[in-house]
Amino acid sequence: MTSRTGRNEAAAGAAAFTLMEFILVMGLLATVMAISAPSLARFFRQRRLDDEAGRFVALTEYGRNEAVSKGAPMRVWIDTAEQRYGLKPVPGFPTGAGDRREYRLHPEVRLVADEGNDALPDGPHDVIEFTPDGMPAAGGLAALAFEDRHERRLVVALTDDGWGYECREPADAGRDRTGGGAGRR
Numbered sequence: 001m002t003s004r005t006g007r008n009e010a011a012a013g014a015a016a017f018t019l020m021e022f023i024l025v026m027g028l029l030a031t032v033m034a035i036s037a038p039s040l041a042r043f044f045r046q047r048r049l050d051d052e053a054g055r056f057v058a059l060t061e062y063g064r065n066e067a068v069s070k071g072a073p074m075r076v077w078i079d080t081a082e083q084r085y086g087l088k089p090v091p092g093f094p095t096g097a098g099d100r101r102e103y104r105l106h107p108e109v110r111l112v113a114d115e116g117n118d119a120l121p122d123g124p125h126d127v128i129e130f131t132p133d134g135m136p137a138a139g140g141l142a143a144l145a146f147e148d149r150h151e152r153r154l155v156v157a158l159t160d161d162g163w164g165y166e167c168r169e170p171a172d173a174g175r176d177r178t179g180g181g182a183g184r185r
């Protein structure tokens with residue numbers, strides 16, 4: 001049927017979605033979101049932990065580079081009570097202004113001692129010192145763990161060659177902490 005304006009009303013109605021089609025599509029989208037939401041949430045949780053551990057490794061690389069370029073030792077420090085960490089020059093060496101760096105951990109991530117290492121004391125303390133040749137000084141921290149509120153851990157450990165630090169999965173990442181089934185959380 002043709003309207004007064006000359007448009008064919010049957011053809012105009014065929015180009016639009018019906019209410020039933022719209023409800024069906026919205027139902028499918030809601031189902032897909034409900035299925036994928038837990039995976040997305042887990043992904044973003046893991047990103048926070050990966051980002052914090054990666055930022056700490058980047059800070060150690062920066063500290064090593066600064067020690068070499070300025071010819072002065074640099075120290076990486078952590079404060080477990082305040083959940084922050086940073087970099088500072090060793091007192092008594094001329095390094096210039098602005099060499100101090102400080103970072104605060106995401107509220108859902110915390111610093112913990114890696115299994116097999118002594119507990120981390122509360123308050124600020126130096127954990128790594130880079131000598132002017134870029135080598136980590138003897139007696140520095142061999143490994144440090146970052147843990148999220150779901151107890152997933154990433155370990156920042158001294159590399160095999162001893163010149164830097166890298167992120168690693170904990171040694172027991174492949175097994176359940178309760179001693180039960182296998183698999184990664």
